[in-house]
Structure formats: C-alpha cells, structure tokens
Amino acid sequence: MATNTASTGPVWDWAAGHGPVTGALSATTGCLAVATTGTAAGMPPGWALAIGAAGAIGHTVTSLRDRLSARTIGMRAASWLLGAGWTTWAMATTPLSWTALGSLATLGVGIGAAARATLLHEEARELEAIAAAERQVAADLSAERRAIAAEWVDRVQRVCGITVRVRAVEMWPTGTGFTLDADLPPGGATYDRIAREAPKLSADARLPHGCTATASPGIDQGRVLVDVTTVNVLAKEVTYPTDYGPLSVLTGIPWGLRTNADEIRVYLREQCALVVGPTGSGKTNMVHTILAGFARATDVLTWVIDLNAGSAGLPWVRPTLDNDGRPADGMRPGVDWLAASPEEAALMLDTAVRVAKHRKTVYQDLMAQANTDLLPISDRIPQIIIVIDEGAEILAATDRTSRTLAAKILEVIRIARAMGIRTVLTALGATGAVLGNLMIRREAKVRVALTGGETEGMDLAKQFPGSRGLRVDQAPYKGAGFLGTPESPAALFKSWRILPNQIRDITAATADRHPTLDAPSATAAGDAYARRWDADRTAWMRDQPSTPAATSHGQQADQPSRLNLSALRSEQLPTAEPDEEELARRFREQIDAQFATAPETGAAEPDEPQPPAPGGLNLSALKAGDNPAREAALALLLAAGPKGTGASAIARALADEHGTTRQTVVGWLKSWTEDGTAVRVGIGTKARYVHHHHASEQPPEG
Incomplete structure (x- = not known):
C-alpha cells in the first residue's frame, strides 16, 4: 500500500502540551461544548459545577506534588472553578446568547493572560532555584578550598619554615588531587625551599603511598605551585589509548600520564631522549609505546637499532613482511629500518650522517625562504628518529665494535639536530658510566627513569640534576617512574601498557600514513637504504626452527658451519665412516696450518726441541x-x-x-x-x- 507523503497542511502535534493560548482556547471551547450539549440533553446544571470542583481539587494535588508555586496552584484552581461556574450559569439560561458567548470569550482571555503570567513566574522561580543551588555548591566548594588552603599554609610553615599566601586551590577534574597557587614570602624565598622538603610534606599530610606533594615554579619567581596527589594512580595498569589518530613531531608525541591523569607530550624536533629502566621495570613496554607514537606521526621515519636480536623492532615489522622478507603490497612496517647486528647498525648510522650532511646543502634555499636555521619538517621532508635500545651501554662499552658504533652515534647526535635527525637511547641504569658522556647530558633533555622499585644503579640526582625530592620508592610499580622535559620538570608519571595485538592494530592502521624519505635524502642514503628490505638482509627476521633436531644420543644435530668437538662429549658417537675420518683429518690439518695449534703428543722425537707455538x-x-x-x-x-x-x-x-x-x-x-x-x-x-x-x-x- 503506497503512502502519500505529500504535504496537505499544517501538522498537529497531539502529544504536545498546551501553552497559554491553546490552553485558554481548549478550556473555553470545552465549556461551550458541555453547556450546549447539557442544555439540549436536559442535564442538571449542578453537575458541571461538581465536575469543575473535582478538577480544581485534582490539579491542586498534582501541583503540590510537583512543588509548583502558590500562584500557579491558585491560577489552575480558579480556571477550573470559573469555567465550571460559567457552564452552570449558561445551562441555567442559554449558552448561545451574545451575553453568554461574550462572557466566555472574556473568561478565555483572562485564563490565557493568567497562564502566561504564571508560566513566566515559574520559569523565573526555576532559574532562581538553579542559581541558588549553584551558589550553594560554590559556597561549599569555596569552604573546602579555604580549609585546604589554611591546612597547607600551616603545613608549609611547620615543615619548611616559611609562610605562604595561597591565591587559589585548583581541584583536578580527575579527582586525584589539587594544585595550590601561592605567593612566597618577601625576603628572597624561592620555590625550591619547598621542593626539597617534598617528602616531609607528603609524610606530614599522611598521603597514600605513590602520592606526593611536589613544588614547581609559579607564574613568576615570587610564586610557587604545589601539586598534591591524593589518589595513587601509579599502581593501576593503564592500556594504551585506542585512538590511533595522526600525530606530529611538531605538536608532541604522547608518552604516558602524569599523576593528575594529564597526557604527557614530548617534543623531539630538536631534543634527543634518554630512557633508563632496569630489568623488570617496563622499559621494553615503554619502547613500544614510544614506537607507537612515532608510527602514528605523519612526519616521522623511525629507525631502530637493537643488537639483542632486534626484539624491540620485530613486532612492528614482522606483520607486514611476505615470505621473501619484503613488505607486502600495500603494507608499510611500523619502523622504517631495523638493525640487529653491528654491521647493519653501522650502515644505518653512516647513512644518517650522509643524509644530514646532504640536507645541509640541498635545503639552504628552503630554509632561507622559511627564514629559519632549522630544516622545516613535514610529511614531505620527514624527521628521522633513531631508537637505539640499550644504546647508552654501547656508548659506555670498551670493546672495539662498541667504540666504533659509539663514535657514529655521537656524530649523528652532534651534527644532525638542525637537519631533523634525533636519537632515543635506552639504558639499564642511571649511573655515571651511562650519564658520563657530556654529549648525552647536553642533548638528551627528555629523560625518563622507570624505577620499578629498583634502587641499584638508579641515581635520580644524576639523571635529573637540579630536581629535588625524587625517590625511587615513590614509584615502585612496573611502568611507573619519573619523566622530565625542557617544558616540565621531572615528576612522577605512568607509562601506558601496550599489548601485542595493539602493536599489530597500530601497524595496520598507520601503514598508509608513514611518510617516505624525501628525494634528496634518499639519493644521499643510496643503496644502503634502498635495499634495506632485500631478502638477504631480512633473512634473520623470518621464522627459524625453535628447537634444533636431537640425535639419538640426546645431542643437538651439528650444523654444517659448527666445529664438531666430539672429544668433549661424555659419550662416544659411532665410529665415523672412512670418508668422514679423512674429512676430519684434513680439517685438523687446516686448523693446525691456520692457527699453529700444538702438535700431537708423540709426534716429535723426545729429544727434538719443540718450537714455541705462536x-x-x-x-x-x-x-x-x-x-x-x-x-x-x-x-x-x-x-x-x-x-x-x-x-x-x-x-x-x-x-x-x-x-x-x-x-x-x-x-x-x-x-x-x-x-x-x-x-x-x-x-x-x-x-x-x-x-x-x-x-x-x-x-x-x-
């Protein structure tokens, strides 16, 4: 059956309530209809008056229940009684006379005017009630804030020996604490006089474990901000946000949450970063959080060096590779280059140096047009950030391979800031060996210390010089620690927990977002960069047998490239076939010729002097x-x-x-x-x- 949707006139909303005009019209027409019908049917006039009285009583009861004003209650009751009175009079005389109709119209106008006046009165009364409630809440909150201010003025006086004047108390929206904005007393008192007594203030306030009272500079040098955490948010595991929207290195990359649940953003356009965390502190998870932020950025290419089998970068690469080790069609790995060997790492660092030097010359006109000495970073000229897992240990190592890589890392840090190449180094501890390099201390202004309750090798004073009141026992939880940037002093924070399935989801969601290396930089990078996904260079990333096959004697099957030291085995293997014995003899002869090993016992005459073996x-x-x-x-x-x-x-x-x-x-x-x-x-x-x-x-x- 077809439905005619053509407009045929105004549409009436029969569920809508009556206003002053429609209500008066409904009341008067109803009275006229009852009066004419009752007169024609011979209905006793007193019935109309009884019905009106019942209506007045009913509306009075409902109005009292709705807590309406006396004016509204009186207007509604009067409307019922006046309407019933007119109906009774009209039925006793005649409802169709000009006198009856005129008086009914006058009655309707009066009811409408009264309804309009009472409606305005009710609206004003409701607004006044809301305003009064808000004033009461504000008064209660103001009283609470005044009590907090007075309490902390007394506490600072008692613990720190100075008297401050609290200007404002800001309650955190998350309900986990508050911030005091206070004036320091005259006479040269500084904020750090309160900052160094932070542990004592926390103890005096009986704050829960994991909560602190930390002081930081205010709007000027005569003001101080005291952040007081009242709820321990560090103990709870917080999953990485599921919003994988685009980011930019210019607007900051989120790395975790402060104790007030505010998101922390780090700015790495010019800064390097140092992340310290002992085993079990959540450092590997933090590295994945960092890589997640870089993968979401539209102007960042991430290169990863992890000499521990590339474990930091493999979860971001493996889901996108085909059987030949190359990125599958339409897929881009979460990291742009992954090095797991010293040779590949050296190749990557050399490439970074070439790119930085080439950018210095080829982009001079662009920087002149932008009137800046920093290369304008965008999705067309992306920033390169090299994440080096345990890179600080490489800088502190003394073996030849590590010294070579360390020199290359320091060269990248030293020459590539303006050209948009920065590093993120990780370390197992905040020790003098790690932080002893002046270049690291000067360039790595973004610093993270994941403590996990570990005290050995966690010298927070070395990692955050100038910060006071930082103690490892304040963050004994996995993924919790301290983070400081040039924009904000070191303070407690919580790293997100990123799960393996999220890594796969982020890799897939951002595959079409990663920028490509700009043409001049790609030219300078050469084949070392262009062939980074060749099968021979990614063979180590593919699946390998988890357990080598075992022989009948319980020994692992010998690989062709391994030396078979059967002399060291507790059990003798079956006698080799003649051709195998011949191969073994030749192999021993090659070893003797190459390494000048000691001769067989009894091979020389007893009185023949033995030459010293080199x-x-x-x-x-x-x-x-x-x-x-x-x-x-x-x-x-x-x-x-x-x-x-x-x-x-x-x-x-x-x-x-x-x-x-x-x-x-x-x-x-x-x-x-x-x-x-x-x-x-x-x-x-x-x-x-x-x-x-x-x-x-x-x-x-x-």
Whole structure:
C-alpha cells in the first residue's frame, strides 16, 4: 500500500502540551461544548459545577506534588472553578446568547493572560532555584578550598619554615588531587625551599603511598605551585589509548600520564631522549609505546637499532613482511629500518650522517625562504628518529665494535639536530658510566627513569640534576617512574601498557600514513637504504626452527658451519665412516696450518726441541694425552652453554673423581680466557665463563 507523503497542511502535534493560548482556547471551547450539549440533553446544571470542583481539587494535588508555586496552584484552581461556574450559569439560561458567548470569550482571555503570567513566574522561580543551588555548591566548594588552603599554609610553615599566601586551590577534574597557587614570602624565598622538603610534606599530610606533594615554579619567581596527589594512580595498569589518530613531531608525541591523569607530550624536533629502566621495570613496554607514537606521526621515519636480536623492532615489522622478507603490497612496517647486528647498525648510522650532511646543502634555499636555521619538517621532508635500545651501554662499552658504533652515534647526535635527525637511547641504569658522556647530558633533555622499585644503579640526582625530592620508592610499580622535559620538570608519571595485538592494530592502521624519505635524502642514503628490505638482509627476521633436531644420543644435530668437538662429549658417537675420518683429518690439518695449534703428543722425537707455538687457537686440551681433569673441566665449560659457569661449580663437579681444587680451576679458566678458548662475562662475584663456541649466543647483560 503506497503512502502519500505529500504535504496537505499544517501538522498537529497531539502529544504536545498546551501553552497559554491553546490552553485558554481548549478550556473555553470545552465549556461551550458541555453547556450546549447539557442544555439540549436536559442535564442538571449542578453537575458541571461538581465536575469543575473535582478538577480544581485534582490539579491542586498534582501541583503540590510537583512543588509548583502558590500562584500557579491558585491560577489552575480558579480556571477550573470559573469555567465550571460559567457552564452552570449558561445551562441555567442559554449558552448561545451574545451575553453568554461574550462572557466566555472574556473568561478565555483572562485564563490565557493568567497562564502566561504564571508560566513566566515559574520559569523565573526555576532559574532562581538553579542559581541558588549553584551558589550553594560554590559556597561549599569555596569552604573546602579555604580549609585546604589554611591546612597547607600551616603545613608549609611547620615543615619548611616559611609562610605562604595561597591565591587559589585548583581541584583536578580527575579527582586525584589539587594544585595550590601561592605567593612566597618577601625576603628572597624561592620555590625550591619547598621542593626539597617534598617528602616531609607528603609524610606530614599522611598521603597514600605513590602520592606526593611536589613544588614547581609559579607564574613568576615570587610564586610557587604545589601539586598534591591524593589518589595513587601509579599502581593501576593503564592500556594504551585506542585512538590511533595522526600525530606530529611538531605538536608532541604522547608518552604516558602524569599523576593528575594529564597526557604527557614530548617534543623531539630538536631534543634527543634518554630512557633508563632496569630489568623488570617496563622499559621494553615503554619502547613500544614510544614506537607507537612515532608510527602514528605523519612526519616521522623511525629507525631502530637493537643488537639483542632486534626484539624491540620485530613486532612492528614482522606483520607486514611476505615470505621473501619484503613488505607486502600495500603494507608499510611500523619502523622504517631495523638493525640487529653491528654491521647493519653501522650502515644505518653512516647513512644518517650522509643524509644530514646532504640536507645541509640541498635545503639552504628552503630554509632561507622559511627564514629559519632549522630544516622545516613535514610529511614531505620527514624527521628521522633513531631508537637505539640499550644504546647508552654501547656508548659506555670498551670493546672495539662498541667504540666504533659509539663514535657514529655521537656524530649523528652532534651534527644532525638542525637537519631533523634525533636519537632515543635506552639504558639499564642511571649511573655515571651511562650519564658520563657530556654529549648525552647536553642533548638528551627528555629523560625518563622507570624505577620499578629498583634502587641499584638508579641515581635520580644524576639523571635529573637540579630536581629535588625524587625517590625511587615513590614509584615502585612496573611502568611507573619519573619523566622530565625542557617544558616540565621531572615528576612522577605512568607509562601506558601496550599489548601485542595493539602493536599489530597500530601497524595496520598507520601503514598508509608513514611518510617516505624525501628525494634528496634518499639519493644521499643510496643503496644502503634502498635495499634495506632485500631478502638477504631480512633473512634473520623470518621464522627459524625453535628447537634444533636431537640425535639419538640426546645431542643437538651439528650444523654444517659448527666445529664438531666430539672429544668433549661424555659419550662416544659411532665410529665415523672412512670418508668422514679423512674429512676430519684434513680439517685438523687446516686448523693446525691456520692457527699453529700444538702438535700431537708423540709426534716429535723426545729429544727434538719443540718450537714455541705462536698465539692462536690452542686445541691441545682436546688431545688424548692431555690432563684428564683439565679435559673434564673444559667439557663442563662447553656443556654449560650460553649461560656459562664459574670456577666453584667446576671444582665441585671434579672434586670427587679428580680431586681438583678451585684454585686449579681458576688457573685453567684464566689461561683459556687469555688464549680465546673461553670468554669472561660479568665482574666480581657475578663473573662467569662461557666457551667461545657459545659466546656469540650470549644475550646483552640485563
């Protein structure tokens, strides 16, 4: 059945209530209809009066229930009674006379005017009630603020020995605390006199654990702001926001939340960053939070260096790679370049230096047009941010490879600020070795310390010089710590918890948002950058067997590239076939020729002088005629695998069968370390020794 939607006139809303005009019209027409009908039907006139009285009583009851004013109640009751009175009179005479009709019209006008007046009165009364309620709330809040102000004036006087005057108390919208804006007393008092007593103020106020009272500079040097946290927000895990909207390095990248639940944004256009966090403090999660912000930015290309198997960057790359290790069609990895080896890292850093130097020359006209000495960063000329996991440890290391990488990192930091290349370094601890480099202290003004309750190696005074009242025990929770930027002093914060599925979602949501390297920079970067996703350079990212196949003797199957030291095995493998024995003989001859190993026992005449063996790989420990205890000790060292072992453990294992002492084992380990058979890891009581075959499998410390 078709529906005719054409407009045929005004549309009446029968559910709408009556106003002053329609109400009066409805009342008068109703009275006229009842009077004419009742007269024609011979209805007794008194019935109309009884109905009007009932209506007046009913409206009076409902008006009292709705708490309407007396004026409104009187107007409604009078309307019912006047209408009923006119109807009764009209039925007793005649409702269709000019006298009756004129008096009814006059009655209707009077009812409408009275209804309009009472409506305005009710609106004014309602507005006044709302205003009175707001004044009462303001008065109560003002009383609460005055009480807080008086309490803290007394507390500052008692703890800090100075008298302040509180100008205002701002309650945080999150309900987790408040801020005091106070005038310092005359005579040269400064805000840090309160700041250094922050722990005492927190204790005096009986604040919950994880809550602090911290002082910071006010609007001028004679004012102080005291932020008081009353609810511990650090203990709660806060998931990374699901809004993956676009960001910009120019407007700040969010890194977490302050204790007042305000979002913290860091500005890395000119600044480098240093993130410190011991094992278990949430540093890896913080790195992923940082990478998430960079992935959302439309003017940032992220390069990642992680010499620990590239674990920091792999979750941002793997979901976008095809079987050949290249980004799939229509997908862009969450990071633009990932290096997991010293060679790839050196290639990346060299490329960054070339790009920075080329930008200095090719963009001179652009900077002149913009009247700036900083390269204008945009989605067409993106900023390059190099995230180096445990990069501070690389700077502090003394081995040749680390020193080479450290020099390249410092060169990037030193020359590339104006050209839009910055670094984010992470470290396991805020120690003098990490923070001893002047370049890092000068350039890394954005600093994060994730404490996790760890006190060893967390010198907050070194990481945040000039900040007072910072204690590790204020942030004993995972993902909690201190963050300071040039825009805001160091204070407590909470890092978001980012889950693996969110990393995949962000990677997919931002795949079409990542900028591409500008043409001049890409020219300077050359093949090193253009071929970064070649199959041979991404082979390590693909799936590898999780557990090597085991032989019938419980040993892992030997890889073709590994040395088969069967002399160190506790069980003898089956006798090799003749061709395998020939290969083994040739292999030993090649080792003897290349490394000048010790000759076989009995190979030379007893009275023939033995030439001294030059330095090299000494496999004499594997010869059948060598010390059995020493052979057993070397076998234990090899069996210990990448975890390594110590002198005491080896001595205990050999004591019953060989009677070997710890001092003897220490001598062997020392000699093996000197000739390259073993590698020492750690210092002091935590030192352990790893066979050189497993040294490459050693994870970085921490």
